[in-house]
Structure formats: structure tokens, C-alpha cells
Amino acid sequence: MLKVSRRTFLKIAAATGAGASVLGKNILFQSADPVLAASTSPEVVKYSHCVQCNHTPFCGMKLIFKDDKLYRIEKRSDYNNNLICAKGVAAIQELYDPERLLYPMKRTNPKGEPGQWERISWDEALTTIADKLNGIKEKHGAEKVAFITGDPKEPRSALMRLAYTFGSPNFGTESSTCFLALDLSNKLTFGKNHFMTGPCGPGGNPVPGKTKVAIFWGTNPAWSAPFSVAGLRNAKEKGDCKYIVVDPRVTPTVHTFADVHLQIRPGTDGALALCFAKALIENDAYDKEFVEKWTHGFEEYAEYCKQFTVEKVAEICDVPAERIQEACDILVKQGSPIVCKTAAAWPHHVNGVNSHRAMWLLMPLTGSLDVPGGLKVPDEPMDFDMWNGSPGFSRARDLLPKLDDKRVDRKYVPIWADMEDYYAGQGNLQLNFLPEYVRDGEIKACVALGVNAMMWPQTQEYQKAFQDMEFAVSADFYIRPQTHDYVDMILPAAMSFERACPVARFGRKLFLREPVVEPAGEARPDYRICCDIGTALGFGDEFWGGGEKSEENCLIETLKTSGCGVTLEDLRAASPEGVVIPLKGEPQDKKYETGGLRYDGKPGFETPTGKMEFTSEVLRKYGFDPLPIYKEPTQGPVSSPEVAKDFPLILNSGSRVPMYTHSKQRHTPWLRDLMPEPICRLSPKAARERGIETGDEVELSTQFGAIRAKAEVTNIVRDDCIDMFHGWEQANVNLVHARDFDPISGFPSYKEGLCQVKKV
Amino acid sequence: MATYGMVLNLDHCIGCYTCVVACKMFYGTRPGVDYNGVVPVEWGEFPNAKQRYQLPMCMHCIDAPCVTVCPVKATYASEEGVVLMDYDKCVGCGLCVTACPYDARTLVRDDVTHFEGIVLPHEEEASDRLNIVEKCTFCYGAVKNGGQPMCTVHCPGVCRIFGDVDDPESEISKYIKEKNAVRVEGTHIWYVAPADMPKEFLPMSPVEAAQAKAAK
Numbered sequence: 001m002l003k004v005s006r007r008t009f010l011k012i013a014a015a016t017g018a019g020a021s022v023l024g025k026n027i028l029f030q031s032a033d034p035v036l037a038a039s040t041s042p043e044v045v046k047y048s049h050c051v052q053c054n055h056t057p058f059c060g061m062k063l064i065f066k067d068d069k070l071y072r073i074e075k076r077s078d079y080n081n082n083l084i085c086a087k088g089v090a091a092i093q094e095l096y097d098p099e100r101l102l103y104p105m106k107r108t109n110p111k112g113e114p115g116q117w118e119r120i121s122w123d124e125a126l127t128t129i130a131d132k133l134n135g136i137k138e139k140h141g142a143e144k145v146a147f148i149t150g151d152p153k154e155p156r157s158a159l160m161r162l163a164y165t166f167g168s169p170n171f172g173t174e175s176s177t178c179f180l181a182l183d184l185s186n187k188l189t190f191g192k193n194h195f196m197t198g199p200c201g202p203g204g205n206p207v208p209g210k211t212k213v214a215i216f217w218g219t220n221p222a223w224s225a226p227f228s229v230a231g232l233r234n235a236k237e238k239g240d241c242k243y244i245v246v247d248p249r250v251t252p253t254v255h256t257f258a259d260v261h262l263q264i265r266p267g268t269d270g271a272l273a274l275c276f277a278k279a280l281i282e283n284d285a286y287d288k289e290f291v292e293k294w295t296h297g298f299e300e301y302a303e304y305c306k307q308f309t310v311e312k313v314a315e316i317c318d319v320p321a322e323r324i325q326e327a328c329d330i331l332v333k334q335g336s337p338i339v340c341k342t343a344a345a346w347p348h349h350v351n352g353v354n355s356h357r358a359m360w361l362l363m364p365l366t367g368s369l370d371v372p373g374g375l376k377v378p379d380e381p382m383d384f385d386m387w388n389g390s391p392g393f394s395r396a397r398d399l400l401p402k403l404d405d406k407r408v409d410r411k412y413v414p415i416w417a418d419m420e421d422y423y424a425g426q427g428n429l430q431l432n433f434l435p436e437y438v439r440d441g442e443i444k445a446c447v448a449l450g451v452n453a454m455m456w457p458q459t460q461e462y463q464k465a466f467q468d469m470e471f472a473v474s475a476d477f478y479i480r481p482q483t484h485d486y487v488d489m490i491l492p493a494a495m496s497f498e499r500a501c502p503v504a505r506f507g508r509k510l511f512l513r514e515p516v517v518e519p520a521g522e523a524r525p526d527y528r529i530c531c532d533i534g535t536a537l538g539f540g541d542e543f544w545g546g547g548e549k550s551e552e553n554c555l556i557e558t559l560k561t562s563g564c565g566v567t568l569e570d571l572r573a574a575s576p577e578g579v580v581i582p583l584k585g586e587p588q589d590k591k592y593e594t595g596g597l598r599y600d601g602k603p604g605f606e607t608p609t610g611k612m613e614f615t616s617e618v619l620r621k622y623g624f625d626p627l628p629i630y631k632e633p634t635q636g637p638v639s640s641p642e643v644a645k646d647f648p649l650i651l652n653s654g655s656r657v658p659m660y661t662h663s664k665q666r667h668t669p670w671l672r673d674l675m676p677e678p679i680c681r682l683s684p685k686a687a688r689e690r691g692i693e694t695g696d697e698v699e700l701s702t703q704f705g706a707i708r709a710k711a712e713v714t715n716i717v718r719d720d721c722i723d724m725f726h727g728w729e730q731a732n733v734n735l736v737h738a739r740d741f742d743p744i745s746g747f748p749s750y751k752e753g754l755c756q757v758k759k760v
Numbered sequence: 761m762a763t764y765g766m767v768l769n770l771d772h773c774i775g776c777y778t779c780v781v782a783c784k785m786f787y788g789t790r791p792g793v794d795y796n797g798v799v800p801v802e803w804g805e806f807p808n809a810k811q812r813y814q815l816p817m818c819m820h821c822i823d824a825p826c827v828t829v830c831p832v833k834a835t836y837a838s839e840e841g842v843v844l845m846d847y848d849k850c851v852g853c854g855l856c857v858t859a860c861p862y863d864a865r866t867l868v869r870d871d872v873t874h875f876e877g878i879v880l881p882h883e884e885e886a887s888d889r890l891n892i893v894e895k896c897t898f899c900y901g902a903v904k905n906g907g908q909p910m911c912t913v914h915c916p917g918v919c920r921i922f923g924d925v926d927d928p929e930s931e932i933s934k935y936i937k938e939k940n941a942v943r944v945e946g947t948h949i950w951y952v953a954p955a956d957m958p959k960e961f962l963p964m965s966p967v968e969a970a971q972a973k974a975a976k
């Protein structure tokens with residue numbers, strides 16, 4: 001075989017002029033002359049953080065270079081998140097992957113066919129984009145252009161700035177199928193999203209000696225946030241906190257933490273939460289004073305909870321009643337504060353927001369809000385947005401409200417659209433209705449950063465939406481046929497070690513990430529791509545003329561508008577260490593008493609009633625039941641028994657595996673070797689009944705179609721469930737999911753389909 | 761004199777594979793050449809179903825069979841009890857691969873790298889090795905420089921404790937005592953296991969492992 005020595009490799013990777021062979025989708029580094037570089041060169045240490053999963057943990061990385069090439073990745077000690085996982089280590093393979101997309105490309109054949117790509121210059125790319133988008137703006141209005149980010153989450157604030165400056169409110173993200181419905185649930189309850197939930201957010205982490213009960217509910221930090229496990233386990237070993245783990249699967253989180261594991265039928269979480277509430281209320285184990293003074297709708301809620309008896313809920317959730325009783329007893333006996341640690345599995349049900357509210361309300365019910373060991377709200381929040389841009393930088397606060405009436409999602413999900421918190425720098429279009437927006441001519445073009453159409457249920461409808469747009473451009477690390485076969489142009493994005501924006505933030509500590517290598521080929525950081533497009537569109541002033549200084553200019557603007565008082569120079573001077581922004585006052589508990597939870601600084605909550613709402617007045621106003629009601633999944637053995645006759649298994653997809661994040665990392669050999677093929681997991685009993693063994697090829701079918709995968713017979717799933725990991729091009733599970741959406745959030749129901757599995 | 765050992769706390773393992781990938785990076789091993797592994801094992805049935813992980817690797821046997829069979833003394837034990845390879849001496853006969861009761865050794869036969877035709881910087885050293893046998897070294901080089909094995913450094917579950925078992929004050933000695941870690945007889949590995957883990961899944965002594973291998 002042809003083998004390129006290290007010395008040759010160095011030359012190739014260093015040569016920004018390395019040619020691309022543009023044959024179909026293979027863009028390879030080409031060989032070049034060897035350069036001389038001794039392997040005994042000294043090691044040079046640089047620092048960065050990982051973005052292999054979801055760009056919120058910022059796991060610290062110590063990068064060891066030799067001859068200017070990344071030689072090794074190690075964890076970074078003395079850092080906030082100081083452990084990395086297999087995906088983090090494997091970033092070295094992504095950086096040097098010869099299949100990375102290195103040049104802007106335009107297609108030479110019609111959309112919908114396997115893409116044939118021709119390399120173009122950035123100039124041509126930017127001119128074309130500007131012509132197309134400005135043309136659409138002139139003819140139909142700027143709002144007809146959607147601006148979409150998938151993965152990474154990092155460039156969101158920059159893309160918002162681009163969208164709003166251009167004049168379109170229609171900026172959306174993959175989070176409209178991921179976790180933002182949790183956020184909505186928080187807003188309906190508290191008026192604002194004060195608490196970063198999920199495995200990566202600080203909200204929900206038990207504090208030793210303070211927290212009495214921790215409920216890990218539908219989350220598996222062992223695989224979604226491995227860096228956090230040791231710390232969480234220390235907390236478990238130290239205090240007298242009891243752990244309830246609710247998960248339909250037997251994950252490592254279960255064996256690491258659970259005092260009680262409730263392995264419920266998917267989609268029944270809401271009933272369980274209401275049962276817990278009933279136990280707390282009936283046993284007088286709730287915080288009467290807090291409920292009395294600071295909440296709204298308690299009577300109605302308490303009355304509603306009454307029907308969720310242990311016996312009934314044991315039947316609904318299909319777990320032994322003794323186990324539910326045990327969990328109730330723990331809650332009643334241990335007292336408060338409690339924390340509930342949740343994740344994006346929650347909203348993937350048609351009743352997702354309400355189920356999550358039912359769970360969420362356990363915390364205020366027990367007086368666990370903004371007290372040590374409960375769900376703490378950050379003191380003196382800084383004006384960063386969730387993606388470490390700022391509302392000032394993204395212009396969500398000044399420009400977006402004026403564009404609000406041009407949002408295209410309001411008629412599908414009015415609550416979602418109306419509850420967007422522009423003040424906090426948020427404005428997320430619900431993208432699940434993209435096929436409808438395009439069909440109705442409401443969206444005619446898009447700028448996408450890292451989008452993968454496989455994330456949506458009935459993927460083909462979204463592919464068609466991209467295809468039917470007048471113009472679609474997408475930036476990415478790779479050519480991804482499932483998406484790029486349907487767009488007009490692709491742009492090469494710089495990977496994490498090649499870019500600077502945004503800063504890493506741990507509460508009040510900021511770290512600058514200096515790029516540690518030059519972008520491969522002609523790849524550009526997404527922040528720069530946004531500035532370059534903005535400049536090409538005619539907004540040179542707003543985007544500092546684009547170019548190489550883009551990231552720096554964006555960082556300066558973000559830091560300035562965040563009001564954190566730290567400048568880019570400060571961060572540079574401290575780098576690789578971070579800069580802590582001290583509190584001006586003293587840390588405070590129970591900030592609802594002192595006005596810290598409302599924009600107007602008055603005591604209470606940012607809700608219609610000014611109180612924490614057990615019955616949501618927003619929901620009532622929009623014609624929904626204001627209670628956190630429990631509803632059976634639309635597709636399920638109980639609600640659709642006729643479907644269940646042919647498709648008796650519950651299709652549970654969308655959860656994490658240790659080696660991949662969503663559709664990513666399939667290019668990365670070390671990780672791909674750990675799960676080379678799509679895996680359909682079923683229990684030993686389900687497998688026996690179907691004559692299936694591990695390794696058999698199986699067909700997974702629903703009313704909507706069928707895909708093929710390799711069977712893995714495993715204890716981790718229930719007998720009535722299938723666990724299928726998503727994001728496989730050759731077996732995209734979202735092709736067989738229904739487009740059933742939660743009417744409140746518009747979220748798809750990835751955890752409640754019905755399916756059958758058979759050997760082929 | 762130090763004696764190196766490692767505790768595998770199977771109760772802490774979260775099956776994340778970081779140990780496997782960190783090791784592959786550090787040694788730049790070729791596709792299919794893994795010095796360690798993570799193997800899920802299961803028992804019980806729903807609603808009491810269990811899944812845990814075995815952590816196979818070289819057990820650094822005392823009186824290791826691989827050392828005994830090597831005709832050219834390429835396989836040897838260091839004074840600290842670490843079973844090592846001298847690649848310059850190895851003739852690739854593969855006798856040690858057969859002799860290893862744990863299948864912890866790989867004869868590197870194929871001149872392949874992870875990206876076809878490309879040797880990445882971290883793979884360069886290993887790319888010179890062909891027709892020789894590779895295995896876990898307890899990261900002897902790093903350890904001698906005051907470091908720790910890569911799998912141990914990077915394990916997010918904190919399952920792996922490494923050090924000098926002769927020194928009663930070392931972290932590993934204290935850990936063994938505190939956790940009542942069990943020594944795998946005839947090796948330099950100790951383990952802590954979940955209380956309900958069936959015996960068949962626990963790490964075996966070289967003698968038991970050899971029997972199991974023969975039975976296969």
C-alpha cells in the first residue's frame with residue numbers, strides 16, 4: 001500500500017496549498033515532498049478544550065505538539081472539567097482526518113442527486129451567497145431566509161447576529177429537537193430559565209451534606225458527561241443523600257448511583273412525578289410556607305395529584321409497586337432540599353413539556369429552590385447568552401423584538417414562539433416544521449452551520465425542504481450526503497483546535513481558547529464565516545469587514561456587551577489560566593424574596609401571576625390545561641393497541657452511547673471501531689421470542705417504514721423496548737419515527753414510537 | 761525496590777472506553793491492536809437485569825508464561841514485575857501469543873494505519889513495528905518518569921489505581937486496604953467487584969484463565 005511517512009504527513013498537513021482531488025466526495029490530502037523534522041523534537045504544550053460532544057462541558061485539554069503537529073491529547077489538570085472521554089481523545093483523529101472538507105464547493109448536478117462538487121474560491125462562494133440572499137430579500141423579504149445551526153452549538157450567537165442584522169427573525173437550532181423544551185417548561189413554571197439543567201449544567205447536581213434526595217431522571221451522565229461521574233460519585237459517598245434513578249434502561253448511571261432504580265415504560269415519567277407529589281403532599285412533607293407565599297395553583301394541583309396512587313402508577317409505568325413506594329418513602333423521610341437532574345430525553349414525547357413540569361414542580365414543592373443543596377440560581381448573572389455570546393453581540397435584544405411578527409413558527413407552536421426570551425438573548429425558531437415553512441413559501445433559503453437532516457423525524461421531508469429552497473448553503477467538517485445532497489453549496493468549517501470563539505465559561509470564570517493550529521485547507525471558523533457572509537451581504541460595519549480578525553472582533557464585542565468587565569487583553573494575559581469575575585455583593589439564597597429572579601427587580605417570579613406556577617396561566621391563556629397533566633404517549637401499547645398488535649415494541653431512540661455524539665464521529669476510526677455498525681438493542685426475552693441472537697441482521701419496522709441494523713441482545717433494555725442509536729446514514733432511525741409533536745413545544749416523539757423487529 | 765500493580769475497580773467502571781482510546785493514542789497502535797479492552801457482561805433479567813464491564817488487559821503475571829516461552833528473550837519481566845517487550849529482539853514467532861492465558865498479546869502482521877496510506881504523528885513510532893508482538897506495558901516509560909499509565913490517568917470512572925504495592929504509603933496500597941481489593945493470584949492486578957457480580961465474570965488467575973482458554 002501507499003504509505004505516507006510522518007515527515008511527508010507533516011508537509012502535507014502544513015501545506016495550506018495542499019490540493020484537493022474533487023472526485024465525488026473524496027477530498028484527500030495529496031502527497032508532497034518530505035520535510036525534515038526530527039522525531040526527537042521537543043514537546044510543546046498548549047491548552048484547549050473539547051467540543052466533541054455538546055460544547056457545554058468544555059473539558060480541558062492539554063495538547064502536546066511536536067514539530068508544530070498535534071502529537072497527543074491529554075486531560076488538563078487544575079481545570080474546571082479536568083477529565084476527557086474517549087471522544088475527546090479521538091479529536092486528534094478528527095483534526096487530521098484526510099476526508100475533511102477543505103474547500104468551498106458548489107454543486108454541478110441537480111439537488112436531490114448524489115452531490116457532485118466543484119471547488120470554488122471563498123470569494124466566489126461569498127459573492128454567490130450574497131447575491132442569492134439579497135435577491136430573495138428584495139423580492140420576498142429577509143424573513144424568507146432561515147439561519148440554522150446544528151452542531152456545533154458554538155457559533156449560535158454569531159449566526160443570530162447575522163440573521164437579525166440581515167433582517168430575519170428566523171434563526172433556529174438543533175436544540176428545537178434537543179433540550180429547549182425543558183427550557184420552555186422552566187419558563188412556564190418560573191417565568192425564566194434560571195437553571196441550566198441536563199447532565200452538563202450545574203443545575204441538578206447534589207451537594208454533599210446538603211442535598212437530601214437526588215433524582216437522576218432520564219439522564220445517563222456516565223455516557224453523556226463522563227467527566228462528571230467521579231465528582232458526582234464523591235458527592236454520593238460523602239453525604240446522606242439518597243439517589244433515585246428513573247430510566248427505562250439499565251445504564252452505568254443506575255449502577256453507580258441508584259438506591260432505587262425505577263425502570264419505567266418510556267413516556268410515563270409524568271405519572272410517576274405526580275405520584276411522588278401526591279406522596280409528599282399527603283405526608284405533609286412539602287414546604288407549606290414556600291407554597292403558601294410564593295406559588296400559584298397549589299390546590300388545583302394537589303387535587304389533580306390525588307389520582308396518581310402508587311398502585312395505579314405502578315401499572316402505568318410498569319414497574320413493581322414496591323419500588324415506587326420505596327422511592328416515595330425516601331422522598332418523604334429524607335426531606336428537602338431535593339434536586340432533579342434531567343436531560344433532553346424528557347421532551348421527546350408528545351406530552352413532554354407537561355411531564356417535565358410535573359417533575360420540575362417537585363423542587364418548588366419541597367422548597368428546594370435557590371437554597372444550598374437544592375436548585376441554585378446563579379448570583380448576579382452576567383449578560384452572556386447560553387452559548388457564551390451575549391444578547392448585545394447577537395443582537396437578540398435590540399433587533400429581534402422588532403422582527404418578532406415575522407417569525408414563521410407562531411401558527412404551529414404559539415407558546416413556543418411567544419415564550420422566547422429575547423432579553424436573555426434567545427430566539428429559537430421551531431425547526432420541526434421546516435417542511436411546512438418551505439411548502440408554504442415562508443422560507444425560501446437558508447444558511448446552515450453544521451446541520452444534519454437526519455436529526456428530524458421523517459427525514460426525507462426535511463431533505464426535500466432543503467432541496468425545494470431556492471438556495472441553501474451549509475458549512476461543515478465533512479461532506480454529509482444525507483444533508484448535502486440537498487443543498488447548493490458547502491463551506492469548510494474549522495474544527496475546534498483551529499478556532500477561538502466563543503470563550504469557555506464555568507460560572508464566573510472565563511477561559512480564552514487560542515487556536516492552536518492553522519485551519520486545514522481553506523477551512524474557516526464559523527464565527528468568521530458569519531462575519532464574512534455578513535460583510536458580503538453589505539453589513540461591513542456590523543461585521544468589522546470580516547476577514548482574519550473576525551473572531552477577535554467578535555470576542556471583543558461579546559466581552560464588552562456582556563458587562564463582565566473583562567477584556568480580550570485580560571483573557572490573553574491570563575491564558576492559559578482563566579479569569580474569575582468576582583461577585584460585587586454577597587452570594588444570596590432565595591433570591592425570589594429579594595427580587596433577583598425578575599427583570600424588574602421585584603420579589604417573586606417572572607410569570608403572569610408573579611408566582612411560581614403549579615397551574616400555568618400561560619398554558620391556560622392558550623387554551624391548554626394549566627395543570628402538568630399526564631397523557632399517554634400517542635403511539636403506545638395503551639393508547640394505540642391496534643397498532644401495537646403488529647408493532648408491539650416501544651421504539652426508544654435518541655439516547656447516548658459512549659463512543660458517538662448523535663450523528664458525529666462516524667469518520668473517526670478509534671470510535672467507529674467501537675461500534676462499527678448500526679445496533680438495534682433488544683432484551684434477551686424479546687430476542688428469544690423472535691429467534692434473534694446478537695450479531696443477526698434485523699429489520700426494525702414501524703408503520704412508517706423499515707431500516708436494517710445488527711441486533712445486540714442486552715440486559716440494558718426493557719422487554720417491551722427497542723433501543724436504537726440515531727445518526728446512522730445507513731440506518732437512520734428517524735426515518736421510521738412519526739412526525740408526532742408535542743403541541744406546546746413542537747418537539748418530536750423520539751421515545752414513544754411502536755415497532756417490530758425481525759430477523760432477515 | 762518497587763513492585764508495580766494496578767487495581768481495577770469494576771464497581772466504578774462506566775463503560776466509557778476512554779482507557780482503550782487513550783492507550784491507542786499514546787502508543788499509536790494500529791487498527792486491531794489494542795492493549796486493553798472493555799467488555800460488557802450481563803446477568804439477571806428484567807426488572808433485575810444487570811450490565812457491568814470486564815477490563816481485560818495484560819495482567820503482568822508473576823512467572824509469566826509468555827516470558828517462559830519466548831525463544832529470544834524479547835519478552836521479559838522488569839525488576840518491578842512489569843512484563844515488557846524488547847521489539848528489537850522479537851522475531852514474531854507468536855509463541856507468546858499462544859501462551860498468554862488472557863489473549864492480551866497481538867502479533868502485528870498488517871502494515872495498516874487508521875487512515876489508509878497516512879501515518880499521523882502519534883502513529884509514527886508504531887508504524888515502524890511489524891511482525892512483532894505488542895502488549896500493555898503498564899506505561900513503563902511514563903511510570904519510570906514519575907507518571908502514570910495512560911488508561912489510569914484518563915479513566916473518568918476512577919477505576920484504575922496504579923503504583924508501588926511494596927510501599928505501604930502509596931495510593932494503591934492504601935486503596936487496596938481501604939477497599940479490600942482482591943489480588944488476582946499470580947498477577948500484578950487487584951480488583952474490586954460489584955457485590956453481586958457472578959464469579960465467572962471476575963478476573964481469573966493465569967491458571968484458571970489458561971483452563972478457560974483451553975476449553976474454548
Ligand code: SF4
Nearest residue numbers: 050052053059085088
Ligand atoms: S465529555 Fe467527552 S466529548 Fe464531551 S467535552 Fe468532555 S471530553 Fe469532550
Ligand code: SF4
Nearest residue numbers: 774776777779915917
Ligand atoms: S476509562 Fe475507566 S470508566 Fe471508562 S471504560 Fe475504562 S476503566 Fe471503565
